[in-house]
Structures are given as C-alpha cells and as structure tokens.
Amino acid sequence: MKKIKKQELARLLQQWQADYTVLAPSRATEVAAMAEWDGKDIGFLEWYRNTVIPPKEVILPNMEELFRFQKEGAGYRLTAAAPEAKQLVFGIRPCDARALAIIDLVFQDTYPDDYYLSRRQNTLLVGLGCTRPCDSCFCTSMGVSPGESGDVDLMCTDTGDELMIEGITAKGKELLEKTGGLAEASPEDGSRRQEAIEQARQRITRHLDTGGIAEKLQRSFEDKEFWERIAAKCITCGVCTFLCPTCYCFDINDEKTAAGGGARFRNWDSCSFAAYTRMPAENPREQKWQRVRQKVCHKYEFYPRLFNIIACTGCGRCIRLCPVNWDITETLKSVPAPTTT
C-alpha cells in the first residue's frame, strides 16, 4: 500500500494526466458529476459526497453515437467510431463501482456490447472511500462497504491528512508501480485506514433487510392493490432510473441530415415512461403500477434470479433526488410477507 498527502493530490492527478484523460468530481455544471479534471482543483476533497449524475455516464453515456450512415449509390456507407480514449476516473464511490460490475453482467457477460466494453476496458477506476455518507445511503445493506471496494483498479482511503492508495487489479497495481512521488504506507497507516473504513460503515444510518426479498416480490407480483398503493404518488418521471447507477435501459434513435446521411444514437430510456418500448411495438406495462412494479422487481427479483445479485447498491440517489420522496426502502419493507399456506 502507498500513500500521499492530500495536498499533493493535484500533483498525482497531473502525473496520470500524461497517459489518461482524468475525470474527477466537479460542480462546474451546477450539479456534481464526473468531469474532465482542470489540472489543479482538488477542492472536491472537501465538498464531495457523491455525484448527482452517476459515473455510469462515463461508460454508458446518456447520448452516444453508434455509427454514421451516408447514402452511396444503391446503399449506405456506414462508419463506426469505437470509443478508444484512455480515461481515468478519480473518486468513484464503492456503491457506483459495484454498480458498474452489476451492469457488466449484461453488457459484458450476456450481450457483449462493443461500445460499452471499449469504454469499460479503456477506463481505469480509482475509488475513494466515503467519509460523510448521506442520510439516504444504505450501501451496507446491499453488501457494499462505503470505505472499501474490490470493484475498482485502485482504492484510496482518506485518513484525515493523507490518502492511502491500494492496488486492486493488475492494471491498478501496474499503474501504482510506475507512479512517482508516493510514500510507502506503514503498518500504523494500515490501522488508520482500517479505522476510517470502520467509521464510514458506522455512519450509514439507513438499513434494509433484503432477506427473502426476491421470493416476497415474486409472490406479490399479481397483488394489484399493493402495487397501486405503492405507485400512487409516483409521477413516472425518469429521475430514479436515469440517475440510478445500475439502470441501463436505452433507446435507439436515428438523426438524419439533409444530404442522405445521418447518425444512429443510443440514449438512456426508462421503464417508468409510458412511451417505453413503444417504438418497436407497444408498452406492455400500460398502467403506472405495472411500471413501478417493473422498476422494483427488475432490481430486487429478476436480477437476483438471473445473476444472483440485487441490482441496487444503496447509493440512495433515487431517494434523495425523487421529486415526491418515493422511497424504495419503504416500498421494500412493505412488500407483503408470503403466507404460509
């Protein structure tokens, strides 16, 4: 394990900038997001708790050009640009890093997606453990520790004046080896790091018991009355899904240009929307309660059944950003328990 004084962080990121486009938490556009680092500002170490826009955006952008098309003779000429820029995301939180591992199960393992994989492979994740979790955070209930992560390439822990840096993947360890200006961490540093991790864990105040949740949801699937009650105050906007670090639904759109050409794009879509999947056919979930049920069950029932993991990391964005304070932890607590008949 290596370490660096926090005030030296800019020098470290500058070093990495030589080989990577470095992204870091930024408030340049009013709300916190991962954005290209300006080469000097490390003020985020003070204000940053988590981004509003989840870092999934770096791998699965809200608007992504897939290819261009141009009429040529009797057909079309297609040109695709694979995203190849090498980037380094500094400061990703353990919940959001786990979320990418969860999306990998679809875009890497089930339906290998060239665009996703190209970005994923060209992106180095440097995690930063939480010191001030929000009151909406419930990561510890979802198997995530706010202070540590195995889902990143390098993991940093804030011990007060210093950052401890640990290599996690081979890629991360390799970068750590060739990075200059770092000091070796002592065994005392190791225990300070452990203390910070434990403190972060204790600062999580929201808890959810997920035991048997998939089975409970499965049994409640047809319980229209329950779902109608749960869905009543939902306005079916896309806040919770778009800003969810594990939601990956997308839509495909062509934008034509006048001269017989154009481009095909992929953009975020949401199962909350009434117009969802209306393009190929129709939305099978016409009623609001059906769409709310889909959102909950996809994460807590279908995903566990398919991949043996819940597609939620407890980042809490859906709770703190919801315009009506629709709280998924409250919904899950109120799912009727299976009757024992």
Next chain:
Amino acid sequence: MKDWEARLRTEARKLLEQGEIEYLIGFAPGSLKFTTTPLITGNKEDAGLLVINPFITNNLSVFLNETRGRTGIVAKGCDARAIISLIQDNQVAREKVFIIGVPCPGIIDLRKVEKLTGRDRDELDDITLAGERVTVTWDGQPREFPAAEVLRDDCLDCTSPAPREYDLLLGEEAHAGAAAGRGKSKIRELEALPPERRWDFWKNEFSRCIRCYACRQICPACFCERCFVEEAEPHWVSPLPAWQENLLFQATRIIHVAGRCVDCGECERACPVHIPLRLLTGKMEDIVDELFHYRAGMDKNEPPLMTAYQPEEAEDFIR
C-alpha cells in the same frame, strides 16, 4: 401551523368517516429530513399522518387524476390556482373536489438553505420558520436569518398565498411574497443581455438536461395523455438529450402551458440538474398578462385563455 395540522387531521378524518369524501390527498412526513411526501389514501386512519409545515412543497393537484371518487385535497395558494385552472379546462369537476385551503406562509427552498449555511440538508439539525425569520440549527448552534433568504423564489413572487377557492380554510393569515418580484428581476437581468449571451446562457443550462421529464410529470398543467415529445411520426423534437433539442422541448412545453401555468415552481424544484425553468415560465406569464391581461387559475368561471377571444386583446403579434 401546529393548530392547522391538528385541525386538518380532525376534519379530514371526519370527512372520510362521514363519506363526504372518498379519498384524501395531503402531505405526510417524508423519509428524509425536512421533506414531506404526498399521501393519497382512502383510509380514515391515515388522516393522523397529515402534516402542515414549511416543507409541503408538492403541488398535489397533479394527483387529482389518481382518485376515482370525491377527493379532499390539501391546497396552498398556488395549488388552489392549479385546481381552478384544471376546473376551467374540464380536467376536474368542482363538485368532485373538496379543497382544504392552507393560507401559505411560504415554502422553504432547501437548496437555498444549503447555499446559505454551507451544509447539506442532512447535516442540519433543525429549520424553523416563524413569520419573517427562519432559524437554522447546525452543530447544535441555532442561527437566525431573514425568511426571504430561504423561501422559494416562487413564494417570494407569490401574489396569492391564500387559496382563492376552498371548501374549508385552515387559518386566516397569509403573507404575500416577502419580496415580491425577486424572481422576475432575474428575468430582467437576462433580458438585458445581448441575444448571443442569452443564447450562451441557455446553451449552458440546457446542456445538462437529461430528459428525465420530471418537469413535465410534476406539472399539473401538463395533463396531455400523450406528449408531443413522444410522437415518433412526425418527430417534432428529437428524444436525444442534445442541448438544442432540450431547449426546444422545454420552450414548446412552456408555450403549451401558457394560460395554465400558475407559477407553483414545481418544475424548477423537481429538476435534478437545477435548470432555472421559472425564468421561462415567468417570462411566458408576463407575455400572457401583457397580451391578454390574463392570469392563470384565478377564477373557475372564467373561460380558459386559449378558448376565448376579447375584441380588446392586443393584436400586434399578428403580422
């Protein structure tokens, strides 16, 4: 406000018990500090959950299509105007709603509190509004500020904090905007800029729009069953979140709610990326007022703006 809350609970329970209303739409405590959440229920026991405090942000009229029978609804001044507007537009029948009016003292804007205190909302201990002063406590220390510094902009601009239509009024006092016209001053500033700079301003704002449509979904005036933005043929606006398309979507949406927008400010509050949408709705309101001498949701017997023509209306926009 505590008195109003107690009275509300008693009256709401009675209304449900006596079958005067079948459903109730009000506010219950939220799951996070300083939040409330819409309560939509037919159960009289839920009346005990009702709250009235300076955090009852939502305009509940957006939920009136959720209930099938006669519905009791808690309404602040702006919410009551939204209900009136829905009545004018034949979206809600007057006899189907029982309006429980709240003479609104103004609603607290938590983003303003965060800016003022330099603390996130969950790191504050308490926020208490009392008349023209607000007391915010953090690190165990209470600190006092003028209420105008933390009230929502739309509350500061509000001219009808007392509901204009109600079946039951919870109290008498209501303060008209503590610093009326404040939000409008931002519009004047923007108007004073040369067109290119104004264009840059909106480019910057709409570049971060993610097209979650929270602005549309939270808006009681956006009651179309199918929105133009979702039409595939013709494609009026691209669903891609490019800034020009985002601006076009929003400009069209706002023109569509001209004469219906009551300036409840919910679109701006709901926006997760903080786009200052009230600059657009406010300007649109000014134009409607100037051209047609019309303000939305003031009188349920008035015909909706776009269905009526008065000979004295300005015609200089027809060229």
